[in-house]
Amino acid sequence: MTYVAPLKDMLFVMNELAGLKQINALPGCEDATPETVEAILEENAKFCGEVIAPLNFPGDREPSFWHDGQVTTAKGFREAFKAFGEAGWQGVQHPVEFGGQGLPKLVATPCIEMLNAANLSFALCPLLTDGAIEALMTAGSGEQKQTYLENLISGKWTGTMNLTEPQAGSDLSLVRTRAVPQGDGTFKLFGTKIYITYGEHDMAENIVHLVLARTPNAPEGVKGISLFIVPKFLINGDGSLGERNDVHCVSIEHKLGIKASPTAVLQFGDHGGAIGTLVGEENRGLEYMFIMMNAARFAVGMQGIAVAERAYQKAVQYAKERVQSRDLSGSPGPVAIIHQPDVRRMLMAMRAQTEAARALSYVTAAASDAAHHHPDEAARKANQAFYEYMVPIVKGWSTEMSIDVASTGVQVHGGMGFIEETGAAQYYRDARILTIYEGTTAIQANDLVGRKTARDGGAVAKGIIAQIRRTEEELAAYSSGDLAAIRQHLSAASKALEQVVDFVVANVKSDVKSVFAGSVPYLKLAGVVLGGWQMARAALVARQKLDQGEGDAAFYTAKLATARFFADHFLSTAPGCRALITEGSAGVLALSEEQF
């Protein structure tokens, strides 16, 4: 049940692929020296492994529960969250001005991975709080920042995102919650919000709800949605906690997984109105929410990588311990199942996908840092565009693969995997939410097709493909062996991706349904090709280190083999996937509703 953070891989990716040194050289990132970063990661790994990870399995067996409007979180969560806040982990990426550590996103990202690998349910509370901080940083007034940020960043208070309503899930235009101005600068909110993660709990003194609602006479649809702060307890002029606000948790959901994370139904205004204040300007709520959602989407992608890593570690441990059947090439007696080729294949598939997604996400995080801190405007713009293209892929692909990886983890355990006390099944259940919340994979794919590909005529996508071509050229220096095989697959895969981008751009107006019928396959293809690209870059570095006799040879040979496996088993699927996108829509759309 233990979790040991893969620090070696994390640092390799940060240093060799994501360019930690270059990020450290940016103005505002001076503190993030490789040495400091390594020390921070080691400390975080220790905290996550020792304090948070042990709460994961018990929290699943005895989840958070609701009674009479109160939510009692799983055993140990309160104390752990207090320790988390006190150690400053909530503040890693937030401004020093409000008590944070002001470190780059590239440094916060492995910390987020570790926390989620340790305990997905626990980590959701900081994840949502990060979102609230981000939204207030972007759109909050000076007073709002003063009132809320320090307490959120210290872990004294926590934050939530209130979007969904029973009739408004993926389609936020249907939001009905009302916000009525009181003439004193405050609003009274009335409505029901569902699926509110940590919408009620006992881990912090106050809960800061960020709520989408409509003011009177607001335009219909998404253009009439505003964002409000509605704290659980009102805040007095001196910053102390005042009256209980009129927002109440009427139930929490009985879920397939992440059971220790309370998912609340919140009633706003059943007893006179929940008092809130407007964030930013009226009717721009969705825009602000999107800023926080981009960060949250990236973080959910990290959740996928995290649970995949955890499932992988558990499967490896079992495969090394479970003795069953002889070795295929002969052995005196039964051997550990890790000797069986199919168990190897499963473990390699888990490992390769996890490492590829990790590399892609860290590189994306570094782009976000460069987008914020680079002195050159063109570089900022280019990095921002890269980041924005990647977010739906990091979210969509990492989470889709995490379900597959967690399922494979169960399979490695055989019958034991199906028994809850083993723990492998929890990852299979927990992972299942990740492709759904913060926008389903289809919603990510819509974003990828619409805003990220079609809008600029595929320019950003093509720019990234050009970067892949440069990696292919570097690989061309090797005429045989793993790197040559990787190059062959990467080259076919990047061609496939380019064809899909061309298809999307050419047809999105004339044949919108066909293009969107292939949107999720496009997203998955992009994930595979871009993840495979990062593995190819990793393989190049590993080969060079080995040739130079530098560093940990076992690590670098494993990295090479894992990159080779990724190319052989995942990049190889790209051309088939291309065909189903560009030629596969006929069957998707042929049936009438009645024929289903």
Next chain:
Amino acid sequence: MTYVAPLKDMLFVMNELAGLKQINALPGCEDATPETVEAILEENAKFCGEVIAPLNFPGDREPSFWHDGQVTTAKGFREAFKAFGEAGWQGVQHPVEFGGQGLPKLVATPCIEMLNAANLSFALCPLLTDGAIEALMTAGSGEQKQTYLENLISGKWTGTMNLTEPQAGSDLSLVRTRAVPQGDGTFKLFGTKIYITYGEHDMAENIVHLVLARTPNAPEGVKGISLFIVPKFLINGDGSLGERNDVHCVSIEHKLGIKASPTAVLQFGDHGGAIGTLVGEENRGLEYMFIMMNAARFAVGMQGIAVAERAYQKAVQYAKERVQSRDLSGSPGPVAIIHQPDVRRMLMAMRAQTEAARALSYVTAAASDAAHHHPDEAARKANQAFYEYMVPIVKGWSTEMSIDVASTGVQVHGGMGFIEETGAAQYYRDARILTIYEGTTAIQANDLVGRKTARDGGAVAKGIIAQIRRTEEELAAYSSGDLAAIRQHLSAASKALEQVVDFVVANVKSDVKSVFAGSVPYLKLAGVVLGGWQMARAALVARQKLDQGEGDAAFYTAKLATARFFADHFLSTAPGCRALITEGSAGVLALSEEQF
């Protein structure tokens, strides 16, 4: 939560693809006229839909439980099982001589599908009982048949398979349970068996355990395993129930899914010895068990198809009801999500895989009937070989796809899919056992590679590929449209399969680990190609019916579109899959144990 059996598709497959008429013409199958079969299926559909299906969700919420050695099954199960037995459903495929209906396997197969779609947990009891009946039919003595068969076939008693022990899972050579001869023809058994489905319950008067054990001085390994009958209650000379035997349920497992099905840990002989009788000859237990296991494996494949169908029906219902977002090509207001292209794609993927697996399994069932009843020995042999090649594919592929389909079903539901009260999550949890029990997918793949492909130098596999080529020739009559597209994909896919068969045969001796590293991908590829072949055959029939203006045009156009979708989205992956098998083993096997 309802289940409506897809009778139209079942009858189409039976009549047009599996050759019900030809089966009906075989000696011993005269009763299975198309009219009788249709009437039986309608009756079974009614029973499963009205009596069994409503128990599925409640049985998951309030599962079977253990107390003090007794297992109380989920509410309603006792009464339903009584009704099931009394209606004669346990006996569909069993001999008239012992009270069965003596119908072909082709007719029993849709009945098994319906029962499992209605309630996977419930259906396991009849499924295991079928296995016990099969084993006793094959290897039991006249007296054993007289004693047990009628009561098993009537549903008065039930049967179990006792293979697994804590140290002996996939590797039965490690079985340690001892059987000590008592000199009176009986044996006393001592040992622990785990994962015994319906090993204890309250649904029948007696439970007939079939148990693998070792006699004193038996050879080591699988050649020293014998099969025993150990009834829960001993049977008096007059057939009445006698003393309680020394086999006791010490606990049942807390599982991820199929919670209403009690999975028992059984102790044999803790109080003096469990009395059993030998089935067949000593040391041939594994051989007998394999007979019953082939039937059980086929049935587990049907479970995969069943749960996939159920998940599909639920997803379709939700997609038609849930209103969210406008139609992409414009609509006055939000529309049901079935209008969204990605929801369509998901539903089509669920539907196409389910239909393909159904067609393949029914055709396999028909081959089993021909293998038993065909007057011509060569035809019997050919059909037996076809059946045996197909069993690991039907088991392995149908169950692997069922996990994917059930997971997609959750995705169609969005956030609601993650809430247990919706019911979609149950299928995701239930399906997860199917690739594990009765031999994991890797065990099926070992069987496919070793006994079913390598042993005859690929002859049977090549014979089947030759049949696919004939279908391709029929498709060649159509130079455009769906059938031409299907032909193109089928042709590439069957070539890929052939290359893999050649690779397996050529390398299984010289490079055994590389071949087995690709064993599961080979199994999945075979499933896709053979399933796609059946869909292509279905498309040909549909096209002909449409051209002739015969029958239900909506059904046939849907079948054509579904076959097209299967070709575009699944057959299209075959060439990529070929490459990873024949060229993809390097990365699988490269790491040392320590590098994981």
